[in-house]
Amino acid sequence: MGAGQVLLVLLAACAATPAKDPLLNICMDAKHHKTKPGPEGTLHDQCAPWKDNACCTANTSSEAHKDQSNLYNFNWNHCVLMPPKCKRHFIQDTCLYECSPNLGPWIDQVDSSWRRERILHVPLCKEDCEDWWEDCKDFVTCKENWHKGWNWATGTNRCPWGSMCRPFSHVFPRPKDLCEKIWSNSYKYTTEHRGSGRCIQMWFDPAQGNPNVVVAKYYAWKKRTSPSRVENVTPETGKAVCALPWPVLVLLPLALAVVPAGAGGCG
Secondary structure: OOHHHHHHHHHHHHHHOOOOOOOOOOOOOEOOOOOOOEOOOOOOHHHHHHOOOEOOOHHHHHHOOOOEOOOOOOEOOOOOOOOHHHHHHHHHHHHHHHHOOOOHHHEEEOOOOOEOEEEOOEEEOHHHHHHHHHHHOOOEEOOOOOOOOOEOOOOOOEOOOOOOOEEHHHHOOOHHHHHHHOOOOOEEEOOOOOOOOOOEOOOOOHHHOOOHHHHHHHHHHHHHOOOOOOOOEOOOOOOEOOOOOHHHHHHHHHHHHHOOOOOOOOO
């Protein structure tokens, strides 16, 4: 087989094999997550938007709605009964964390007994964060960071000895404080709006499609094209640019000389 024919085979293989982006459509390695996303016949109530492609199971989605969930033995009502308008945001937050396959660009490695990965600095849409704060500002809590520092002596979270229950608006003076501090910077408050393609939505209408797919693609591209990385993805298409080994590039002029006119390349 001549050099031109060899290169044609290589170029054809390159064009025919789309590169899978390791940051897209994945599930994190955590306690209740599936190993890979896929359709679920039914997801409970507020987790239902992810049923066509989810990292959670139906049982996990059901547990996410309970006051005393078996997921983490976490009790929302550690000071007083959490009002429904506030609780729905925490349920939606849990659904996003457990079910979304679009958090890959923000997955971070951790050394924990119950998970190997977590999310860090997920850019949350302005409306989602501010509505969360508005609906919970009159609820009371004894802690700023709900990830750690609880009294687990009874097997469920209780306020630490000596702590006081205070209104959310005192513990979290601004929406930014709530979204960034309550889960150890899992979220990042942004001024980006829902539908902008630049922020993750906790809430969306599945009939209109999952808007977080486009957001994940944008940030995956942005992460890959940062100064410390080699650019190989375009944000519009999400297609990897085919990289050929240097011997092929050296022989490319020779191949072009023998390739019939009109033959396609790697694009």
